[in-house]
Amino acid sequence: MSENTSITELSSQYTAQVTSDLERNTKEQERIADEIAALNEQLAALQRNHAVLVSIQQAIDAVPAPADTAEKSGDAVTVPAPRKQSSSAARTSKDAKANKTTKAAKPAVGKRSGAAKPAAKSPAKSRAAAGGKAVSAKPAGKAAPAxxxxxxxxxxxxxxxxxxxxPRSAAEVTTALTQAHPERSIKTTVIRTTLEGLVARNHAHRTKQGTSVFYTASDAPEASESSPKDAAQAVPADA
Incomplete structure (x- = not known):
């Protein structure tokens, strides 16, 4: 009788211990599941913010850079002022000019009065010729390449x-875009973030098959391309 009683007491104790452990294990599972759900929500919010920030950065990179202001206005070049000639050099230059004028005027005196004088160019033709030279001598401005x-x-x-x-996975999309645009550096992580951003904006659908995630285009009409300022306003407060 005593052995049966001790066995019954041990069985009761083990049963109570196992029941207590099961309850504790169940509560621990529920607590960890709640934490995982909360972390998944935080991760999804961070991924949405990352996608928005990536689209803002790409929109900024796509804006063409302004033309170099140095080509439009030209580099400012400081021209030194001409030096003043000394009084003796100025007198020598004046005397030389006077001698040249006298030598040029002497042959005209010895010519006969009936000799035909060369026709003087009219001021209009002179101005037209000078204007034509000025126009032709003006260099054409450089056209900025579009x-x-x-x-x-x-x-x-x-x-x-x-x-x-x-449906296509992020790796398949990365491979296709890399082959179509070899000049661009495309990474799978960036493609996955971009796809998640499209899913967040209802521009794509996400399906899961086992451990793999696939994406398809949404049938909803595509929204107009937003400006960097509008995209910046769309960033949630927890970014």
């Missing part, structure tokens, strides 16, 4: 999803 704005990564991803008939 800079074509490249499409942003958001536009490329959205266009690629719209052209596909089946």
């Amino acid at each position: 800079k074509t704005a490249q499409p942003t990564l958001v536009d490329l991803v959205r266009r690629h999803l719209g052209e596909q008939s089946e």
Whole structure:
């Protein structure tokens, strides 16, 4: 009888201990599940903010840079003032000019009165010729080359999803865009963030198959491209 009683007491104790452990384990699972849900919400908010910030940065990069102001206005060059000639040099220059004028006038005196004088150019023709030389001598201004704005990564991803008939993963989208645009550096992490941003704005749908995530284009009409200022206002307060 004593052995049966001790066995019954031990069984009762073990049963109570196991029941207590099960309750404690269940409560711990519920607590951890709540924490995971809260962390997932924070992660989703951070991903949305990151996508918005990436689109703002790409929109800023797509704006063409202003032309160099030095080409428009020209570099300011300081021209030194001419030096004043000394009084002796000025007198020597005047005497030389007077001698040249006298030598040029002497042959005209010895000519016959009936000799034909060369026709003087009219002032209008002189001005026209001078104006033509001035116009032809003026260098043509450099035409600033037009800079074509490249499409942003958001536009490329959205266009690629719209052209596909089946869902695509972030890795597949990265491979396709890298082959189509080898001159751009495209990373899978940036593509995944961009896709999550499109999902947050209802421009794409996300489906999960096992451990893989696939994306498809949304049937909703695409919103007009927002300016960097509007995109900056769209950033949530917890960014």
